[in-house]
Structure formats: C-alpha cells, structure tokens
Amino acid sequence: MSNSTISQSFSYSVFTFVTDEIRGSSVPVGVVLWGSHLEQVRVRFAADDEKIKGLKGTSYMYLRVVESQIDQWLKSGIIPYAESKLSPHSDAWWKHLSSLLVHSVRLSKPKAIDCRNLDEEVELLYEAVVTPERGSPERTERIDRVLTRSLGRQLTRKLQRGTIPGFGGRPVPVRHFKTSSDKVVVIEGVNLAAAAAEDDTDALVSKLQRIRAANGNGASEKTLKAFVGYLSSPQGLNGEAALVDWIKEKAGAETFDLLREHQEFQGSIERVVDSMEDAKKQPPISGHGNSALDS
Amino acid sequence: MISEVVCRSLFMHAGVPVLDALIVHSSETFSASWNDVPDMPFRIVPGRYFGSRFKEDAIPAPTPAPPGSIKNVHSLQAIIDMWVVDSLVCNIDRTVYGNTLMVPQGTKFTFIAADQSDCFCGSLPFSDGSWRDSMHVRRAADCLFIPDAIGLAGGVDAVWESIEKARFSLNQIEEGFADVPDEWWQASQLDPDDIQEELARRFEALPKILQIQQWGGLNHEQFDNIPIL
Numbered sequence: 001m002s003n004s005t006i007s008q009s010f011s012y013s014v015f016t017f018v019t020d021e022i023r024g025s026s027v028p029v030g031v032v033l034w035g036s037h038l039e040q041v042r043v044r045f046a047a048d049d050e051k052i053k054g055l056k057g058t059s060y061m062y063l064r065v066v067e068s069q070i071d072q073w074l075k076s077g078i079i080p081y082a083e084s085k086l087s088p089h090s091d092a093w094w095k096h097l098s099s100l101l102v103h104s105v106r107l108s109k110p111k112a113i114d115c116r117n118l119d120e121e122v123e124l125l126y127e128a129v130v131t132p133e134r135g136s137p138e139r140t141e142r143i144d145r146v147l148t149r150s151l152g153r154q155l156t157r158k159l160q161r162g163t164i165p166g167f168g169g170r171p172v173p174v175r176h177f178k179t180s181s182d183k184v185v186v187i188e189g190v191n192l193a194a195a196a197a198e199d200d201t202d203a204l205v206s207k208l209q210r211i212r213a214a215n216g217n218g219a220s221e222k223t224l225k226a227f228v229g230y231l232s233s234p235q236g237l238n239g240e241a242a243l244v245d246w247i248k249e250k251a252g253a254e255t256f257d258l259l260r261e262h263q264e265f266q267g268s269i270e271r272v273v274d275s276m277e278d279a280k281k282q283p284p285i286s287g288h289g290n291s292a293l294d295s
Numbered sequence: 296m297i298s299e300v301v302c303r304s305l306f307m308h309a310g311v312p313v314l315d316a317l318i319v320h321s322s323e324t325f326s327a328s329w330n331d332v333p334d335m336p337f338r339i340v341p342g343r344y345f346g347s348r349f350k351e352d353a354i355p356a357p358t359p360a361p362p363g364s365i366k367n368v369h370s371l372q373a374i375i376d377m378w379v380v381d382s383l384v385c386n387i388d389r390t391v392y393g394n395t396l397m398v399p400q401g402t403k404f405t406f407i408a409a410d411q412s413d414c415f416c417g418s419l420p421f422s423d424g425s426w427r428d429s430m431h432v433r434r435a436a437d438c439l440f441i442p443d444a445i446g447l448a449g450g451v452d453a454v455w456e457s458i459e460k461a462r463f464s465l466n467q468i469e470e471g472f473a474d475v476p477d478e479w480w481q482a483s484q485l486d487p488d489d490i491q492e493e494l495a496r497r498f499e500a501l502p503k504i505l506q507i508q509q510w511g512g513l514n515h516e517q518f519d520n521i522p523i524l
Binding site (some may be wrong): 018021058061062065066068069072080081100103104105 | 349351352353354355356357358359361364367391392393396397399402404
C-alpha cells in the first residue's frame with residue numbers, strides 16, 4: 001500500500017544533466033523513488049514546461065529520450081547488459097542503470113529514505129532536489145489542494161475564507177479562518193519542499209505577524225490561534241526544519257507536516273473550532289468589546 | 296578491432312555519421328596503473344587498441360524505438376543508409392542499447408553508428424573463420440525505425456539511393472584496410488582480400504537480401520492537394 005501512514009524505508013536516486021563535462025558541473029533534473037517491499041517505482045523527470053535553473057531548452061529533448069527508454073525497460077522488465085535478471089524494485093536494478101547512463105543524463109547511486117506516501121513524496125522529493133521554478137499561482141494551488149484535503153470537507157465547511165484585518169487596518173488574506181467573540185483561528189499552509197520555500201515562509205510569517213499586531217488594537221484582545229500545515233520533502237532534504245522553527249518562533253503558530261501529521265493537524269483545529277461553536281451555543285457570561293478582528 | 300576500423304570507414308564513406316576514432320596505445324605503465332585500480336570494470340594488456348572519442352552531446356537511442364518517435368528523426372535517408380551498410384557488413388547488434396547514438400539537430404535527432412565491433416556476423420565468427428559461411432546466409436540487419444523510415448522516405452527509391460552510397464563506400468575499402476595496424480592483421484590471420492571479396496559478393500546480393508522489391512514505389516506526392524476528410 002503506497003498510502004500507508006506508517007513510514008517505510010525506500011530508496012531514491014537523482015537524475016542529473018551534465019552541463020559541462022570538463023568542469024564536472026551538472027543540474028538535477030529528476031528523481032526516482034522505489035521500495036522493494038512494496039514493489040513500486042515512481043520516476044519523476046522535469047517536464048518540458050518546467051523551468052529548471054541552468055538547464056537549456058534543448059536539454060529537455062535528452063530527458064524525454066532517457067525517460068522513454070527507462071519506461072520501456074521498466075515495462076519489459078529487461079535492462080541491457082545485466083548479468084542476471086534484476087527487479088526494478090531493487091537497488092541493484094538502479095545501480096545497474098546508473099552504470100548505463102554515462103552520457104548527458106546520469107543517475108546517482110541509490111540512497112535510503114523514509115517515506116509514507118509514494119505518490120505525494122516523489123513530488124516533494126522532486127521539488128526539493130530539482131527545485132523547479134514555479135509561479136506563485138501554481139504554488140498556491142498546490143498547497144491549497146493539500147490543505148483542503150487535510151482539513152476534510154466537514155471541517156472546511158465550518159471555516160471561512162477571505163481577509164482578516166492586519167496591522168494598520170490593512171486586510172490580510174488568509175486561506176482559512178474562524179472568529180468568535182473571544183477567539184480567532186487562522187489556518188495557513190506553505191510548501192517547504194519547493195524552491196521558493198524561504199520566500200514563502202517569510203511571507204507567511206509576516207502575514208501572521210501583521211494579524212497578531214492588529215489583535216487588540218483599540219479594543220479587547222482575542223485569543224489568536226494560528227495553525228500552519230506544511231509540505232516537506234522526505235527527511236527534510238530542503239532544510240525544512242529551520243523554516244518550521246522560524247514559523248513557530250516568529251509567528252507563534254502550531255505547525256504540522258501535512259503528509260505525516262495530517263490527522264493531528266485536523267484534530268487540533270477541530271477541537272478549537274468545536275469549542276468555539278460550543279461557546280456560541282452557551283449564553284454569554286460577560287460581554288466583550290469589539291476587536292479589530294471581529295470585522 | 297579490425298571490424299571496428301574497417302566498418303567505421305565503410306559507414307563514414309557511405310555518409311553515415313560515426314564517432315571520431317583513434318588507434319590508441321596502452322603502455323606497460325598505463326596498463327599497470329589501470330589494473331591496480333580495483334574499481335576498473337576490466338583488465339587491459341599493453342598494446343594498441345581502437346578507441347572512439349566520447350561525444351558529450353550524444354545519447355544512446357532508445358531501443359526499441361518508442362512508437363511515434365520517428366517524427367524526431369532528422370534524416371530518414373540517413374537511417375536507411377545505416378541499415379543498408381549494416382546489412383552489407385552483417386552487423387548483428389545495431390539495435391542493442393548504446394550501439395546507435397543520437398545528437399540533437401534543431402528540434403530533431405541525427406543518428407550515429409557508434410559500435411562496429413560485431414560486424415561480419417559477430418566477433419566470434421570473425422575470429423574463428425566461420426564468418427564467410429555465415430555471411431552467405433545472413434539476412435538483412437535490424438535497425439531502428441526500419442521499415443517506417445523506408446515507407447516515409449519514398450520506398451524502393453530511397454533504398455536504391457542507399458545501395459549506391461554503399462557501392463561508393465565499398466570502393467574506398469582500401470582506406471579502411473590501411474588504417475588497421477599490421478600487427479592486428481598478423482595476429483588475426485585475416486586476409487583483407489578475403490574481406491573485400493566477401494563484401495563484394497554480399498554487395499551483389501544486397502537487393503535480394505534487402506528484399507528491395509517488397510518496398511515498391513511509394514509516391515506520396517500523388518496525394519498532394521487532396522483534402523483529408
């Protein structure tokens with residue numbers, strides 16, 4: 001089962017494109033992730049429309065050739081020059097392939113990695129290793145999709161989308177939020193495996209800080225709870241740990257890995273949201289002033 | 296190695312792209328250093344070898360050719376040329392991975408005949424003397440994009456054009472023989488005259504070997520200006 005919630009040991013290798021043979025410089029252009037126990041393989045090469053820094057347009061022709069050749073070998077189960085029958089789910093198969101790929105596209109030796117969901121994590125591994133340049137709408141769309149899935153339909157329905165007043169009264173757009181007379185919950189997401197992880201993290205922290213700064217300005221302060229769900233590469237290959245700590249420290253947010261901790265993420269938000277709804281049903285004990293966050 | 300040198304020359308004279316090649320000398324010192332490294336895939340003995348220059352921008356052609364990939368072929372005629380010369384020299388492994396390389400040319404690929412070590416029905420028959428008998432009965436070679444390339448390039452006329460190139464190439468075979476070091480001829484006990492005689496005989500039989508009549512004349516132009524419904 002590839003959608004296991006339990007972490008299992010897999011192997012991965014990185015495809016690189018040699019940009020200068022003499023200087024030995026190369027650019028990562030793809031990854032392959034496989035597990036012998038699950039008999040599964042996921043190959044992910046840069047697509048023609050994915051911009052990779054340092055990779056020329058003509059290089060994509062090579063990637064398509066190698067990709068189709070590997071696909072054929074995987075389908076046929078036969079790889080040339082192998083001394084014995086090898087399984088494509090074994091390290092030996094990929095080691096052998098790396099000895100065949102001696103031209104422009106090369107393959108690194110296999111490395112071990114812990115994964116839970118092969119389909120999701122091959123993408124994150126690809127993002128972290130290859131770092132394709134993605135536009136803001138594409139990045140937003142990806143994290144929105146995963147965030148909504150992690151929250152679940154029922155919980156998503158209880159939340160609002162839109163803006164919350166921030167520092168100086170300037171509205172701050174957030175992915176999901178919920179307000180009550182004494183609380184405000186903000187739910188955000190960020191892809192820490194992506195090339196733009198640092199910029200996106202800084203933007204997210206700034207956003208949450210602006211909301212915090214506005215909380216209680218000229219009115220009573222509400223309890224502000226911020227939850228941040230993030231995507232990270234297997235084993236934090238993109239240096240995600242520091243960014244997660246930064247979000248916790250500077251934005252005062254609780255953070256959850258959306259692939260590995262999605263149940264905890266959903267449960268934590270659900271508890272706060274339910275307590276807000278329960279409080280609404282109770283008659284008020286004492287009145288509250290208007291906060292900027294009530295608007 | 297004689298097969299590499301002689302056949303590389305034949306391909307080159309037929310206009311088929313080949314790799315740059317050199318006769319290289321492995322000295323006692325170099326051989327010893329090489330053999331001392333445990334990671335080296337094989338051992339070498341001092342002497343002269345055939346070597347082709349690593350081509351940075353080349354990549355092995357996928358084998359078999361993926362469906363529809365003929366649209367990436369820069370010159371269909373060059374593919375047919377390679378097939379005809381392969382058939383002439385009885386190359387047995389053109390479609391093995393790594394033996395046909397390709398380099399981009401614009402948005403398409405040009406193909407390179409990269410390995411000629413298994414011509415004359417393979418290295419074993421060539422060394423044990425059975426190659427002459429084998430060449431009498433050997434069918435046409437396997438080649439990537441054949442027969443599609445023939446169909447798309449115009450059929451029988453395209454094959455005849457390649458046969459003419461093979462004829463020209465065969466007339467230059469002395470150049471290939473001259474490139475072979477004398478010590479190799481001596482060690483192999485092969486006679487260049489035998490090779491020339493066998494290739495000439497094979498050339499005469501080439502139209503039959505290639506079953507040239509089966510391709511017919513494909514006049515695609517007859518469909519020009521006819522609307523496709």
